[in-house]
Amino acid sequence: xxxxxxxxxxxxxxxxxxxxxxxxxxxxxxxxxxxxxxxxxxxxxxxxxxxxxxxxxxxxxxxxxxxxxxxxxxxxxxxxxxxxxxxxxxxxxxxxxxxxxxxxxxxxxxxxxxxxxxxxxxxxxxxxxxxxxxxxxxxxxxxxxxxxxxxxxxxxxxxxxxxxxxxxxxxxxxxxxxxxxxxxxxxxxxxxxxxxxxxxxxxxxxxxxxxxxxxxxxxxxxxxxxxxxxxxxxxxxxxxxxxxxxxxxxxxxxxxxxxxxxxxxxxxxxxxxxxxxxxxxxxxxxxxxxxxxxxxxxxxxxxxxxxxxxxxxxxxxxxxxxxxxxxxxxxxxxxxxxxxxxxxxxxxxxxxxxxxxxxxxxxxxxxxxxxxxxxxxxxxxxxxxxxxxxxxxxxxxxxxxxxxxxxxxxxxxxxxxxxxxxxxxxxxxxxxxxxxxxxxxxxxxxxxxxxxxxxxxxxxxxxxxxxxxxxxxxxxxxxxxxxxxxxxxxxxxxxxxxxxxxxxxxxxxxxxxxxxxxxxxxxxxxxxxxxxxxxxxxxxxxxxxxxxxxxxxxxxxxxxxxxxxxxxxxxxxxxxxxxxxxxxxxxxxxxxxxxxxxxxxxxxxxxxxxxxxxxxxxxxxxxxxxxxxx
Amino acid sequence: xxxxxxxxxxxxxxxxxxxxxxxxxxxxxxxxxxxxxxxxxxxxxxxxxxxxxxxxxxxxxxxxxxxxxxxxxxxxxxxxxxxxxxxxxxxxxxxxxxxxxxxxxxxxxxxxxxxxxxxxxxxxxxxxxxxxxxxxxxxxxxxxxxxxxxxxxxxxxxxxxxxxxxxxxxxxxxxxxxxxxxxxxxxxxxxxxxxxxxxxxxxxxxxxxxxxxxxxxxxxxxxxxxxxxxxxxxxxxxxxxxxxxxxxxxxxxxxxxxxxxxxxxxxxxxxxxxxxxxxxxxxxxxxxxxxxxxxxxxxxxxxxxxxxxxxxxxxxxxxxxxxxxxxxxxxxxxxxxxxxxxxxxxxxxxxxxxxxxxxxxxxxxxxxx
Numbered sequence: 001x002x003x004x005x006x007x008x009x010x011x012x013x014x015x016x017x018x019x020x021x022x023x024x025x026x027x028x029x030x031x032x033x034x035x036x037x038x039x040x041x042x043x044x045x046x047x048x049x050x051x052x053x054x055x056x057x058x059x060x061x062x063x064x065x066x067x068x069x070x071x072x073x074x075x076x077x078x079x080x081x082x083x084x085x086x087x088x089x090x091x092x093x094x095x096x097x098x099x100x101x102x103x104x105x106x107x108x109x110x111x112x113x114x115x116x117x118x119x120x121x122x123x124x125x126x127x128x129x130x131x132x133x134x135x136x137x138x139x140x141x142x143x144x145x146x147x148x149x150x151x152x153x154x155x156x157x158x159x160x161x162x163x164x165x166x167x168x169x170x171x172x173x174x175x176x177x178x179x180x181x182x183x184x185x186x187x188x189x190x191x192x193x194x195x196x197x198x199x200x201x202x203x204x205x206x207x208x209x210x211x212x213x214x215x216x217x218x219x220x221x222x223x224x225x226x227x228x229x230x231x232x233x234x235x236x237x238x239x240x241x242x243x244x245x246x247x248x249x250x251x252x253x254x255x256x257x258x259x260x261x262x263x264x265x266x267x268x269x270x271x272x273x274x275x276x277x278x279x280x281x282x283x284x285x286x287x288x289x290x291x292x293x294x295x296x297x298x299x300x301x302x303x304x305x306x307x308x309x310x311x312x313x314x315x316x317x318x319x320x321x322x323x324x325x326x327x328x329x330x331x332x333x334x335x336x337x338x339x340x341x342x343x344x345x346x347x348x349x350x351x352x353x354x355x356x357x358x359x360x361x362x363x364x365x366x367x368x369x370x371x372x373x374x375x376x377x378x379x380x381x382x383x384x385x386x387x388x389x390x391x392x393x394x395x396x397x398x399x400x401x402x403x404x405x406x407x408x409x410x411x412x413x414x415x416x417x418x419x420x421x422x423x424x425x426x427x428x429x430x431x432x433x434x435x436x437x438x439x440x441x442x443x444x445x446x447x448x449x450x451x452x453x454x455x456x457x458x459x460x461x462x463x464x465x466x467x468x469x470x471x472x473x474x475x476x477x478x479x480x481x482x483x484x485x486x487x488x489x490x491x492x493x494x495x496x497x498x499x500x501x502x503x504x505x506x507x508x509x510x511x512x513x514x515x516x517x518x519x520x521x522x523x524x525x526x527x528x529x530x531x532x533x534x535x536x537x538x539x540x541x542x543x544x545x546x547x548x549x550x551x552x553x554x555x556x557x558x559x560x561x562x563x564x565x566x567x568x569x570x571x572x573x574x575x576x577x578x579x580x581x582x583x584x585x586x587x588x589x590x591x592x593x594x595x596x597x598x599x600x601x602x603x604x605x606x607x608x609x610x611x612x613x614x615x616x617x618x619x620x621x622x623x624x625x626x627x628x629x630x
Numbered sequence: 631x632x633x634x635x636x637x638x639x640x641x642x643x644x645x646x647x648x649x650x651x652x653x654x655x656x657x658x659x660x661x662x663x664x665x666x667x668x669x670x671x672x673x674x675x676x677x678x679x680x681x682x683x684x685x686x687x688x689x690x691x692x693x694x695x696x697x698x699x700x701x702x703x704x705x706x707x708x709x710x711x712x713x714x715x716x717x718x719x720x721x722x723x724x725x726x727x728x729x730x731x732x733x734x735x736x737x738x739x740x741x742x743x744x745x746x747x748x749x750x751x752x753x754x755x756x757x758x759x760x761x762x763x764x765x766x767x768x769x770x771x772x773x774x775x776x777x778x779x780x781x782x783x784x785x786x787x788x789x790x791x792x793x794x795x796x797x798x799x800x801x802x803x804x805x806x807x808x809x810x811x812x813x814x815x816x817x818x819x820x821x822x823x824x825x826x827x828x829x830x831x832x833x834x835x836x837x838x839x840x841x842x843x844x845x846x847x848x849x850x851x852x853x854x855x856x857x858x859x860x861x862x863x864x865x866x867x868x869x870x871x872x873x874x875x876x877x878x879x880x881x882x883x884x885x886x887x888x889x890x891x892x893x894x895x896x897x898x899x900x901x902x903x904x905x906x907x908x909x910x911x912x913x914x915x916x917x918x919x920x921x922x923x924x925x926x927x928x929x930x931x932x933x934x935x936x937x938x939x940x941x942x943x944x945x946x947x948x949x950x951x952x953x954x955x956x957x958x959x960x961x962x963x964x965x966x967x968x969x970x971x972x973x974x975x976x977x978x979x980x981x982x983x984x985x986x987x988x989x990x991x992x993x994x995x996x997x998x999x
Contacts, residue, residue, distance in 0.1 A: 012810055013808060013810070017926055017939060021919075024950075025916070030959070031908075031912065032908070032909070039867060039869055039871060043867055050880055050881055053881065054884055226886075
């Protein structure tokens with residue numbers, strides 16, 4: 001056994017201590033080098049990272065502009081409410097967090113469902129509402145427990161509200177949460193920065209068309225935030241600029257009376273101020289409550305709206321295309337005068353039918369109207385006159401003249417997604433059909449075009465616009481809903497449509513003929529019952545459009561299923577000498593125009609011209625059946 | 631009563647109380663504690679009082695240990711080690727689980743963490759072991775020492791508590807190293823360790839592997855595993871040369887630094903006091919270690935030398951591993967910054983170590999004489 005030498009052993013131990021000491025120095029030097037690297041060399045980088053951590057640029061979403069009618073009645077506004085919001089990126093286990101929240105705040109299964117839907121659609125780092133419209137008590141309860149929920153916070157948000165509920169909903173439209181398609185539009189307009197923090201976007205109607213006017217300028221707040229993303233204090237603030245307010249040409253009271261006049265019937269009414277193109281009322285019924293969409297609509301309501309056979313989501317005024325029926329006749333007559341195909345006093349003989357190539361086009365009156373001039377053809381709505389006229393004019397003349405009146409093309413109203421309708425012509429048919437034998441226009445097809453049947457299909461706003469053009473003696477304005485946009489900061493107003501778009505150059509004497517005939521309609525013709533005792537002179541024309549071809553059988557309103565009953569139409573303007581209002585009315589499956597549509601016009605005109613308020617919705621005038629037309 | 635006599639008595643009492651205490655060690659430790667109080671006042675002021683209480687308890691323990699002669703410690707070595715092993719086995723069988731690890735033993739009246747005990751018990755036992763080998767230790771003795779060391783290390787690593795396992799392993803290794811294990815074998819072991827690394831990788835828990843992966847690429851998972859490291863390096867780096875000032879560190883005050891009163895308190899310190907602060911801290915640790923190594927060099931017996939050397943190096947291990955992990959050059963393991971991090975257990979353990987050093991220093995001449 002080797003015995004130890006204490007001195008040698010001590011020496012060796014001390015040398016080991018020296019090694020250990022050296023190791024300590026090397027390691028500490030290593031640390032020091034690391035500190036120099038981080039704190040001197042990389043200092044600027046980490047300084048920036050710390051600032052980025054600390055300072056968060058929080059967008060302040062501006063107040064969305066208001067929508068008010070021409071008299072200042074508010075149709076769309078904002079109100080402030082507390083929402084409980086979760087930032088998913090800052091929470092570990094979402095379900096657990098929501099369960100925890102449910103312990104202190106009422107969270108329904110539908111809230112969870114909606115949240116999950118929002119989560120799927122959401123952009124990465126935004127906070128999403130799990131509950132909206134918290135009560136003060138709920139807010140207090142959450143704040144007391146807030147420390148338990150990192151990444152969850154209460155926010156005061158502005159909500160869009162449509163105080164009238166379903167009232168004027170097809171015109172106003174609604175806003176909903178920003179989706180990918182909206183983001184594309186935002187990028188297209190280079191508004192990305194301005195939409196930071198914005199969660200809602202106009203989806204339909206005026207809310208959609210004027211989105212970028214209503215939105216306003218987003219403000220920013222530089223806040224110091226903690227690791228939980230909560231604002232600790234504000235460092236700097238740029239105030240948001242509230243969105244511009246829209247003042248409409250629409251008269252809300254008139255709109256209300258018109259909507260009520262429809263009762264529970266489906267249809268549309270468009271009333272235009274002929275001298276400006278400003279829309280006074282734009283009714284499409286049934287409608288829906290746009291408030292349902294603001295927070296994200298729930299599945300049940302969505303299904304009900306979409307699956308209803310009445311199709312309340314369809315804006316019939318702009319997207320429903322209907323054959324105009326006899327309301328087409330005044331335009332046909334005006335075209336004939338303008339093109340020199342008829343003189344007003346020219347008389348034809350009506351045997352009750354028009355024979356074309358061995359086929360009898362029947363008049364609605366057995367035995368015919370006898371000797372018919374232009375005035376009588378409109379007042380009594382004589383089909384034979386127009387069968388012959390259409391045949392004499394030819395399809396291309398008809399379509400080019402009707403095209404000038406705006407039929408078959410978009411009116412350019414300030415609501416997106418308007419339908420074109422169908423203005424039949426040889427060219428249209430060539431494009432519309434694929435097979436060569438279908439592409440050819442047959443002269444026989446022109447005949448029923450003359451009475452507003454056949455391929456003819458126009459939207460109610462096109463009919464209203466054509467009526468307004470006639471009422472305004474051929475001077476065309478673009479129909480529009482917004483009168484002016486008010487800049488909320490400067491108070492500056494921008495008129496939307498101060499000038500006419502074009503003048504058709506119609507001859508005044510031709511227009512006088514048509515106007516006189518239309519006055520006759522309401523005085524002694526098919527509109528006389530509806531306008532009996534009116535204190536103003538009005539010009540009108542009834543129409544009844546076939547939905548279902550009866551193939552020669554007698555039409556009996558009661559004997560046909562409701563969906564197959566004819567559409568009732570009516571166009572009018574008044575006062576006849578100096579028109580303040582022109583309108584077109586459509587009642588789907590309403591039966592005769594004189595019976596279903598004209599009484600609505602009477603209510604609307606009575607209110608607009610005289611301030612008379614109706615006591616009840618316009619009732620279909622059963623007695624008018626006997627004096628039926630067509 | 632004569633005030634003179636009273637004063638004399640008090641002076642006498644104070645002298646007796648202070649006698650075993652080594653002034654340089656006490657000054658260095660005191661400066662570190664002062665610094666710790668300052669940082670705690672910034673990182674977590676609400677815990678300051680509790681930590682002051684911990685410090686008081688630790689100082690009392692230190693004073694007690696300082697008067698326990700090394701010979702007494704030698705007698706305690708084996709029983710303490712055995713109790714430690716038994717408790718570790720008990721933890722493995724009946725321990726409470728906290729944060730996914732089975733580390734705590736519920737003794738009814740208190741919850742104990744036996745692994746903490748091993749940090750002192752391990753060098754104590756091995757120092758005793760080598761003291762017992764009167765002759766030059768042979769290879770077989772190193773083998774036995776290795777087994778004695780690896781048993782508790784394995785038990786602790788299984789809990790799993792990688793940080794403590796490393797500290798205990800290091801503490802034992804220092805004793806073996808100071809006992810004179812030949813360089814050949816040390817180098818051989820290093821080579822073998824490098825070769826076995828892939829095998830060890832497979833034995834690691836997932837979370838332990840993740841910590842190592844995170845070390846090399848913390849940005850891969852900035853909100854998850856990498857968050858700690860990213861935020862602490864941002865804190866240190868943004869501190870710059872002079873720091874942001876006491877209680878003015880945005881990373882610390884806005885709670886971006888996780889565990890900022892315990893394992894990551896160095897990030898708070900570094901952000902607020904900058905490179906100069908770091909230099910001061912490194913300097914204090916270096917002085918503490920220097921003084922400890924000096925005590926070891928002058929210790930009377932082999933036992934005292936080995937124990938003093940190992941205990942001193944424990945301080946180094948704590949300091950290096952903690953600062954290394956917070957500054958992002960070592961993986962994140964649960965090792966506190968010695969004398970600074972919040973927590974009573976580690977503080978008491980460390981002051982037991984300081985007390986032992988003081989005792990060894992106080993007894994350096996006795997045997998030689």
